[in-house]
Amino acid sequence: MNINKNYLNLEESYLFSTVGKKVAEYIKQNPDKKIIKLGIGDVTLPLCKTVIDAMKKATEEMGKQETFRGYGPEQGYDFLRTAVQKYYKKNQVDLKLDEIFISDGAKSDLGNILDILGVENTVMVQDPVYPVYVDTNIMAGRKIVYSDCTETNGFLSMPDENIKADIIYLCSPNNPTGAVYSKEQLKKWVDYAIKNNSLILYDAAYEAFISDTKLPKSIYEIDGAKTCAIEFCSLSKTAGFTGTRCGYTIVPETLEFDNVKLNKLWIRRQTTKYNGVPYIVQRGAEAVFTQEGQAEIRKNIDYYKENAKIITDTLDKLGIWYTGGKNSPYIWLKCPNNMNSWEFFDFLLNRVQIVGTPGSGFGKNGEGYFRLTSFGSRENTLEAMERFMGLRKDIS
Amino acid sequence: MNINKNYLNLEESYLFSTVGKKVAEYIKQNPDKKIIKLGIGDVTLPLCKTVIDAMKKATEEMGKQETFRGYGPEQGYDFLRTAVQKYYKKNQVDLKLDEIFISDGAKSDLGNILDILGVENTVMVQDPVYPVYVDTNIMAGRKIVYSDCTETNGFLSMPDENIKADIIYLCSPNNPTGAVYSKEQLKKWVDYAIKNNSLILYDAAYEAFISDTKLPKSIYEIDGAKTCAIEFCSLSKTAGFTGTRCGYTIVPETLEFDNVKLNKLWIRRQTTKYNGVPYIVQRGAEAVFTQEGQAEIRKNIDYYKENAKIITDTLDKLGIWYTGGKNSPYIWLKCPNNMNSWEFFDFLLNRVQIVGTPGSGFGKNGEGYFRLTSFGSRENTLEAMERFMGLRKDIS
Numbered sequence: 001m002n003i004n005k006n007y008l009n010l011e012e013s014y015l016f017s018t019v020g021k022k023v024a025e026y027i028k029q030n031p032d033k034k035i036i037k038l039g040i041g042d043v044t045l046p047l048c049k050t051v052i053d054a055m056k057k058a059t060e061e062m063g064k065q066e067t068f069r070g071y072g073p074e075q076g077y078d079f080l081r082t083a084v085q086k087y088y089k090k091n092q093v094d095l096k097l098d099e100i101f102i103s104d105g106a107k108s109d110l111g112n113i114l115d116i117l118g119v120e121n122t123v124m125v126q127d128p129v130y131p132v133y134v135d136t137n138i139m140a141g142r143k144i145v146y147s148d149c150t151e152t153n154g155f156l157s158m159p160d161e162n163i164k165a166d167i168i169y170l171c172s173p174n175n176p177t178g179a180v181y182s183k184e185q186l187k188k189w190v191d192y193a194i195k196n197n198s199l200i201l202y203d204a205a206y207e208a209f210i211s212d213t214k215l216p217k218s219i220y221e222i223d224g225a226k227t228c229a230i231e232f233c234s235l236s237k238t239a240g241f242t243g244t245r246c247g248y249t250i251v252p253e254t255l256e257f258d259n260v261k262l263n264k265l266w267i268r269r270q271t272t273k274y275n276g277v278p279y280i281v282q283r284g285a286e287a288v289f290t291q292e293g294q295a296e297i298r299k300n301i302d303y304y305k306e307n308a309k310i311i312t313d314t315l316d317k318l319g320i321w322y323t324g325g326k327n328s329p330y331i332w333l334k335c336p337n338n339m340n341s342w343e344f345f346d347f348l349l350n351r352v353q354i355v356g357t358p359g360s361g362f363g364k365n366g367e368g369y370f371r372l373t374s375f376g377s378r379e380n381t382l383e384a385m386e387r388f389m390g391l392r393k394d395i396s
Numbered sequence: 397m398n399i400n401k402n403y404l405n406l407e408e409s410y411l412f413s414t415v416g417k418k419v420a421e422y423i424k425q426n427p428d429k430k431i432i433k434l435g436i437g438d439v440t441l442p443l444c445k446t447v448i449d450a451m452k453k454a455t456e457e458m459g460k461q462e463t464f465r466g467y468g469p470e471q472g473y474d475f476l477r478t479a480v481q482k483y484y485k486k487n488q489v490d491l492k493l494d495e496i497f498i499s500d501g502a503k504s505d506l507g508n509i510l511d512i513l514g515v516e517n518t519v520m521v522q523d524p525v526y527p528v529y530v531d532t533n534i535m536a537g538r539k540i541v542y543s544d545c546t547e548t549n550g551f552l553s554m555p556d557e558n559i560k561a562d563i564i565y566l567c568s569p570n571n572p573t574g575a576v577y578s579k580e581q582l583k584k585w586v587d588y589a590i591k592n593n594s595l596i597l598y599d600a601a602y603e604a605f606i607s608d609t610k611l612p613k614s615i616y617e618i619d620g621a622k623t624c625a626i627e628f629c630s631l632s633k634t635a636g637f638t639g640t641r642c643g644y645t646i647v648p649e650t651l652e653f654d655n656v657k658l659n660k661l662w663i664r665r666q667t668t669k670y671n672g673v674p675y676i677v678q679r680g681a682e683a684v685f686t687q688e689g690q691a692e693i694r695k696n697i698d699y700y701k702e703n704a705k706i707i708t709d710t711l712d713k714l715g716i717w718y719t720g721g722k723n724s725p726y727i728w729l730k731c732p733n734n735m736n737s738w739e740f741f742d743f744l745l746n747r748v749q750i751v752g753t754p755g756s757g758f759g760k761n762g763e764g765y766f767r768l769t770s771f772g773s774r775e776n777t778l779e780a781m782e783r784f785m786g787l788r789k790d791i792s
Contacts, residue, residue, distance in 0.1 A: 001517055001562040002653065003656050005514065005654070007664060008656070042467050046464035052459035055455045056455050060448070063448035065442050069639040070438035070638040071638045111668060117397065118401065139665070139668070242671075243467060244674050245671060260404070272507060273528075274507075275504065275638075278640050278641045280451065280455075280676065
C-alpha cells in the first residue's frame with residue numbers, strides 16, 4: 001500500500017503555532033501584563049435567539065416518533081435551500097433550487113469540490129492567500145501559479161493574459177486582506193475565465209460584511225458568471241456558526257466543462273461521500289434567513305463592523321496604509337517604519353501587548369503587512385487602539 | 397478546465413429508483429392495498445431522551461456569551477473522544493485519544509480516507525457490497541478487484557493468496573448480507589494484510605447489533621490489526637443518528653506505510669478540508685456513551701433485533717436459507733423457487749405487498765438473493781411475516 005505522496009510536498013505552517021509560542025513566552029516573562037488578542041479569526045458573540053429557538057424546537061422534534069427525521073437529502077432540505085434562494089433573490093440573483101447545495105461549511109466544500117476536477121488542471125491562487133486553497137491542491141498534485149496582490153493593486157490582482165490557469169480562486173471580501181472586488185473588476189475575471197475556459201471558485205464567506213451597496217455580494221451579480229463560477233458561502237462569520245457548521249455552495253446548471261454539467265458531478269460526489277448537514281443545524285440555519293434572524297445577525301455583524309471602524313479610524317489618524325475594515329472583518333495594514341511582519345508582531349507584543357497575525361504567514365506578498373480582526377470585544381478593541389495611539393511617536 | 401474523467405466511469409445505480417418506480421406503479425394500480433416496506437435502510441425510532449436533553453443543554457450554551465463555542469478541534473472535542481475511548485475499553489481495546497477522530501458519519505470518512513492513499517493502489521471489495529466502496533474508488537481511478545461472497549462461504553469471503561490487493565474493505569456485520577466475521581476469520585485477513593503490506597478499511601457501522609459475545613465488535617480485538625487497519629464506526633444505526641450525523645474513525649498511531657504514519661496524514665487532511673462535527677451534536681453523541689444513554693439505545697436496538705427475529709423465525713419455518721438477522725439488522729435470504737432477485741421482488745409486491753431490496757443491486761453475487769431489514773415498526777413486521785407465511789404453499 002502506498003500513501004498519496006503529494007502529501008509529502010505540503011509545507012508545515014508554523015504561523016499560528018509560532019504566534020502561540022511567542023505569546024506564551026511573553027506571558028511567562030510578564031505575568032502582570034494584559035494581552036489583547038486582535039489576531040482572532042473566530043467569532044465571539046453567541047448564536048442569536050431566533051437560531052437557538054429553532055434548534056431547540058428541532059431537537060424536540062428529533063425526540064418524538066411522529067416528527068423524528070432520519071437520513072435527509074444530501075443536498076440539504078428544501079426549506080433551507082428555499083431560504084438561500086430567497087436570500088440571493090434580494091441581490092437580484094436568481095437561482096434554481098437544484099443549484100443550491102447545503103454544506104457543513106465553505107472550507108469543506110472548497111476542498112471537496114476538487115474531487116470532481118481533473119488533477120492535470122493548473123490552479124491560480126492569489127498571494128497572499130487563505131492557506132487552504134494551496135494545500136488542498138498540493139494534496140491532489142496540481143500545479144499552482146500565483147497572482148500577485150500588492151499595495152500597487154490594492155491587494156486585488158487582476159487577470160493577466162500571460163498567466164493561464166484552469167481553476168482560479170477568488171475570495172472577496174478577502175481573507176486575509178479584507179479587500180473587496182468591484183463589479184467592474186469581477187467582470188474582468190469572469191471575461192478572462194470564459195475566454196480561457198477556466199473555472200472560478202468564488203469564496204464569498206465574508207459577503208455579509210459588505211455594506212457598500214455598489215459592491216457585489218455574489219459573483220452571480222456579474223453577467224456570465226453562471227457559465228464559469230462556483231460560489232461558496234458560509235454562515236460561520238455571517239451568523240456565528242463556526243462551531244455549529246453550516247454553509248452553502250452554488251453550482252449553476254449552466255456550468256459545463258468537457259460537455260459535462262458540474263452540477264451533476266457534484267450531486268454524484270455528495271451523494272457518494274456525504275450525508276448532509278444535521279437536521280437540527282439546518283433548522284437553525286433556516287432561522288438565520290427569517291426576518292427576525294436577519295435583524296439579529298445584523299446587530300452582531302454591526303458590532304464587529306464598529307470594532308473594525310475603531311481600528312481603521314486609529315490607522316487613519318496614524319497615517320498607516322491598510323486595506324479592508326470597511327466591508328470586511330479583517331484589516332490588513334502596512335507595517336510602519338519598514339518593519340517586516342514578525343518585527344512588527346514583536347514590536348506590538350512587547351510595547352503594547354497587542355497580538356495580531358504576521359502577513360508573511362499568508363504568502364510572500366504578505367511580508368511587511370499585518371492582519372488585525374474585528375472579532376474581539378468592544379472593550380478590548382477600544383483599549384488596544386488606545387494603546388496603539390500611544391505608539392504615535394514611534395510609528396509615524 | 398477539465399473535469400475528473402474518472403467520474404465518467406461511474407455506473408448509475410437504478411436500484412432504489414427502480415424499486416420506487418415499481419412501488420409507485422403498483423400503488424397506482426392498486427390504491428386500496430396496504431404496502432409494507434421492509435427494504436428500508438434507515439432507522440425509525442426517535443433519538444433517546446438522554447441525547448435530546450444533552451443537545452438541548454448544548455444549544456442553550458451556544459446562545460450565551462459565557463458558554464458559546466466557536467471553532468472546535470477538527471478531530472472532535474476531548475469529552476467525546478474520551479467517551480469513545482472508554483467504549484472501546486469495554487471490548488478490551490486500548491486506544492490513545494489521538495487515534496480517535498470524530499466524524500460526521502462513516503460514509504463521509506470511508507470516502508475521504510482515500511485522499512491520503514495513492515491512486516495506484518489496487519482495491520479489493522467484496523461482492524455483494526455497499527456501493528460506496530466501489531464508487532469512491534472509481535472516482536479516484538483505482539483498480540478494483542472483487543472477493544466473492546457466496547452461499548458456499550456464508551457470504552464471508554476469506555483471503556486468497558492469488559488475489560493481491562493494497563486496500564481491502566471489510567464490513568462486519570455486513571451490509572447488505574448481515575453476515576459477521578468470527579475472530580478466527582478476521583485474524584486470517586489481518587495476517588494476509590500484514591504479509592502483503594495491505595491496508596484494511598474496516599466498516600464497523602453495525603457493531604452495536606452484535607450480541608454474540610464471541611464475535612468481534614472491533615477489528616482491534618484481533619492481534620496485529622493496529623498495524624494494518626483503520627476502523628470506521630457510526631452512531632447512525634447505533635443511536636438513530638442518521639439525521640443527526642456523528643461517527644468516529646480510528647487511525648492507530650502504529651499504522652505506517654512508506655515510512656509515514658497514516659494518523660499524521662489524516663490529521664493533515666482533516667484540518668485542511670474539514671471543520672469538525674457541530675458542538676451540539678458532539679454533546680448528543682457524548683450522551684449516547686453515558687450509562688443512561690447506553691441503556692436507552694440498547695432498548696431501541698433490542699426492538700429492531702426483535703423485528704429481525706420475527707423475520708428469521710418465519711424464514712426458518714419456511715425453510716428459506718439466509719444470512720444475518722442474528723447480529724445484524726439485515727436479513728439476506730435466498731429467493732425461493734430459483735427466482736432471481738427482481739422476480740422475487742415482483743412476486744412479493746404483487747402477492748403480499750411487501751417491499752424489499754433485490755440483492756442483484758449489490759453486485760453479481762447478489763443475484764438470486766434479497767435483503768429485508770428490521771428497521772420497520774413491530775406491527776408492520778408482524779403483519780408482513782404473517783402475509784409471508786400465507787405464501788407457504790407457493791414458496792417451499
